[in-house]
Amino acid sequence: MQILVIDDCDMFREGLVALLHDSFQNIAAIEADCIASGVEAARLHHHTIDLVLLDHELPDGLGVSLLAEMRVEYPHLSIAILSAWEDPELMQRTLKLGAVGYIPKNTSTAILLSAIRLILAGGLYIPEGLLSYITSEKSQSELAVQHTEHLTGRQREVLALLRTGLSNKEIARELSISEATVKAHVTIILRSCGVSSRTQLQYPR
Template sequence: MPPTHTLMVADDHPLFREAIGAVIETGLPGCRLLEADSLARALEQAQCRQDIDLLLLDLDLPDAEGLSGLAQLREALPQLAVAIVSAEQDRRIVLDAIGMGAVGYIPKSTPRTTLLNALAHMLEGQVYLPPDIMRRPPASGPASPRQAETAFATHIGSLTDKQREVLALMIRGYSNKLIARELDIAETTVKTHVSAILRKLGVTSRVQAIVAAGAQETYHG
């Protein structure tokens, strides 16, 4: 029987690859896990396969610094879903990763059950953001310019109450179908709201809307 999903973990620590493999084996039965200990090996394997549903990328690989590995993967394989799995918990890095096209960000300290839920979430095509980090204000650094805050506040102020509800669920990674179920409205109505939200926020994608909303939380953190 063929595997339900194929995942890859790119991390240079064998113990972590073994640990996440054990979690996936017991929590997501039927899934196949590929392993790579460097960005180069991850790229080599991913370019030779069409069946990888999700690549879990560490930010601290020996041949990639910070988000440069994500940038290289996005350039070489733009259709491949890549999620960051890292010990780094800086809120700005989370937002930057999502802005660069990552489908999720999982801290290495994430409990097993939460990790499995996050993986299932992303395998369903949704974006996963760690709620504890997203609720956290920036660790350091000067406040953003008031002009930027005021401009975004104006955009947010133009949303209707229902559009705000839809945006809140988008930030939590809900698909249109799940938003429709949560708010008890038609999926076509959700699509209309999403289109209006993107237009009013001056963005072109759901991810950009999530990043923009996250930045607004940063201003008020």
């Protein structure tokens, strides 16, 4: 597994890389301290990078601008913003640009690692503050549809069957996978879509 960390604060970046090495097996971390070095690292390693953790405020530009550029140049890359900024409008903007998560820097270590694991599993991490901001503007079902683009192919299959009203057992039989695997996919789908129940996964009318 390979993660690119782009952050200009040496102490934070090095501490994060150490945490990743302690928490995940067989991980290779690539470090960059500005947009220019991040662009070069992505150019060299984009085929093998599993996740980009991108700071927003960098010495030679803004992370959101680099996010937009990388999403065009390397649409297969999973990019999460990791920033001290907690502006709900900025968080929403990054998600609209295709970020797979927005992780505030003051997030606890446990939540940070859970967010990274969720993203690596194909999910979308939305901090509580942003989730309540979005749901105050949109219905839960609209939010669910908006974020299905971040699901893996298998999770999309599970979601499609969920929307037909099938149970986990019936989905497992339909896809020839275990019921436990279906349950794991359903958990990721609910979190990724920002909803709390299966009934909220229906298409908006």
